Amino acid sequence: MSSSSSDVVAEAAPAGPATSRALPNGLAAFLVFFSSGAVLVLETVSLRLVGPYVGVTLQVTSSVIGIALAAIAYGAWTGGWLADRRDPRGLLAPALVLAGIASAVTLPVVRYAGEVLRGGAATAILLLVAAAVFVPAALLSAVTPLVVKLQLADLRRTGQVVGRLSGIGTLGGITATLVTGFVLVAALPSTVILIALATLLGVTGLALGTYLRRQRGAGLPGPARAKATLAVLGLLGAGLSAVAPNPCDVETAYHCARVAEDPSRPTGRVLYLNSAQHSYVDLADPTHLEYEYTQWIGAAADVLAPKGQRLDALHLGGGGFTMPRYLSATRPGTDNVVFEIDGGLVELDRRELGVRPGPGLRAVVGDARMLVAGEPTDSRDLVVGDAFGHLVVPWHLATREMAAEVRRVLRPGGLYVQNVIDYPPGRFIRSELATVAAEFRHVAVIAPPQALAGQVGSNFLVVASDAPLPLDALSQRLGTLDSVPDLLAGAEFTGFVGDALVLTDDFAPVDQLLATA
Numbered sequence: 001m002s003s004s005s006s007d008v009v010a011e012a013a014p015a016g017p018a019t020s021r022a023l024p025n026g027l028a029a030f031l032v033f034f035s036s037g038a039v040l041v042l043e044t045v046s047l048r049l050v051g052p053y054v055g056v057t058l059q060v061t062s063s064v065i066g067i068a069l070a071a072i073a074y075g076a077w078t079g080g081w082l083a084d085r086r087d088p089r090g091l092l093a094p095a096l097v098l099a100g101i102a103s104a105v106t107l108p109v110v111r112y113a114g115e116v117l118r119g120g121a122a123t124a125i126l127l128l129v130a131a132a133v134f135v136p137a138a139l140l141s142a143v144t145p146l147v148v149k150l151q152l153a154d155l156r157r158t159g160q161v162v163g164r165l166s167g168i169g170t171l172g173g174i175t176a177t178l179v180t181g182f183v184l185v186a187a188l189p190s191t192v193i194l195i196a197l198a199t200l201l202g203v204t205g206l207a208l209g210t211y212l213r214r215q216r217g218a219g220l221p222g223p224a225r226a227k228a229t230l231a232v233l234g235l236l237g238a239g240l241s242a243v244a245p246n247p248c249d250v251e252t253a254y255h256c257a258r259v260a261e262d263p264s265r266p267t268g269r270v271l272y273l274n275s276a277q278h279s280y281v282d283l284a285d286p287t288h289l290e291y292e293y294t295q296w297i298g299a300a301a302d303v304l305a306p307k308g309q310r311l312d313a314l315h316l317g318g319g320g321f322t323m324p325r326y327l328s329a330t331r332p333g334t335d336n337v338v339f340e341i342d343g344g345l346v347e348l349d350r351r352e353l354g355v356r357p358g359p360g361l362r363a364v365v366g367d368a369r370m371l372v373a374g375e376p377t378d379s380r381d382l383v384v385g386d387a388f389g390h391l392v393v394p395w396h397l398a399t400r401e402m403a404a405e406v407r408r409v410l411r412p413g414g415l416y417v418q419n420v421i422d423y424p425p426g427r428f429i430r431s432e433l434a435t436v437a438a439e440f441r442h443v444a445v446i447a448p449p450q451a452l453a454g455q456v457g458s459n460f461l462v463v464a465s466d467a468p469l470p471l472d473a474l475s476q477r478l479g480t481l482d483s484v485p486d487l488l489a490g491a492e493f494t495g496f497v498g499d500a501l502v503l504t505d506d507f508a509p510v511d512q513l514l515a516t517a
Helices: 005-011 025-054 058-083 092-117 122-141 143-151 155-187 190-216 224-243 292-304 322-330 343-352 368-372 400-409 427-437 471-478 490-497 510-514
Strands: 256-262 265-273 276-282 312-316 335-340 361-365 380-385 410-422 442-447 458-465 486-488
Touching (some): 025 058, 025 092, 025 143, 025 190, 025 256, 058 510, 143 155, 155 190, 276 322, 292 410, 292 458, 312 368, 322 335, 343 361, 400 427, 410 427, 427 458, 427 490, 427 510, 442 471, 471 486
Parallel strands (some): 312 380, 335 361
Antiparallel strands (some): 265 276, 410 458, 442 458
16 A cells, blocks of 8 residues: 555654654643743833833834834744754753743943933934843843744644644743733833743743753753853842842833932922923922923913912822812812822822822822713813823823813813923924814913924913903013923914814824924
8 A cells, every 4th residue: 555645754754853752731831921921021011111211202112013023923933943953941941941041131331321321312222122122132032033943843733733832822922021011010010020020031941950850961061160150140140130220219110210309409309201391399388499490380370360269270280189189279278170090199199298188188099081071071171181101191192082172171261281291303292282263162282482483392282262351461471481382372472383284183293293304
């Protein structure tokens, strides 16, 4: 009886290292699931590691995803190449141990390099992200092709084996992403997550090496000196992690936060979020407004309602709760509702900045875009927009649809003031003004003359209402400040905005508009 050519091929054992005995299916599945999941943990945590130095912008997020994908591609290619040339059983344990060491070393590398590369330049972002994720992710990505090679002992089951392990790896990544995003980041600092992952990788690698050595003598290869070197590197990485500079007092689910005393004002406190100055609070004097843009908001509130007259105010973004404190102090009985996405920041404000929620101050934790939709129509006299992701207004809070929601919530004659940061050539502020003007009848902008001339980056304050703005009174009030800003309205405002893009939920390229020319 003759055999078909396909039967002959199927019964032939593959040449080379694939003749090594396959791993137990459960162990193979675990290694692929675990290594793939570890890559996604690294990717998620790396965004938090680099955030204090280069921000959390679309460019930074894109860099993390791109560098992680590059590491996965390079690691998978290298792992497959090595699997065809050496017995994969002798490479699996070293890959995991080395990935653990690289993960431990990542923390001090990023924190020391971050101090040098601090800023938002594209080169700095790419270098810092690469330092955070590339090496350990590449090592971990080599595990799957090594395992696949070991399991391909029967060519009749190639598609089944590759498909099953590929699916398991994807499930590992999905599981790690959800657990890290929903549980780990909310419960643990990035330092703890990274060191725990490094330890788990190292222990798993050593345990695997011991198991394989007992099976076929294929544990960690090399002389004792090489093994000792790896152990020293691991300990060195852990030691450097312990002494590396930490830019955070508190790591919340969204921010690396720190409160610092003002050396020139004993009761002054500065709130830093991701190493950027975010808020200033005077613990003894809530009427003190340190930053110029807060003085402009205070001026707008003073013009909207005389001091002593209560207001119903809604704040989109809490920060250090500077403006709610100011309104409560100057207008007793004011009802301040603050939408703040970061519950950890609210708790920090309570501990460090004297924020005391009560009848006149209510903090609601959640996304402002979602929460404002639930506010009653015609319920607020003043809406203050001061929400930022690092130095960028979150795109979904900068669209025409968001402005329409704010207009709906405001009472007739109510005022919307929105803090915006932009840099030359000022494309984002022009688009944001055009966007707000598409919904509100009357819009003006307050900013330093040099910023309006496109010479420097600055805060800009958008002022909008369906009723005519009290421009003369506002200009007079701004004139009492130490640094007098310009107020553009009418024809000057129209000329400044020009034909700028109106941002919508369908198209709001905020980060790209902010990029300097």
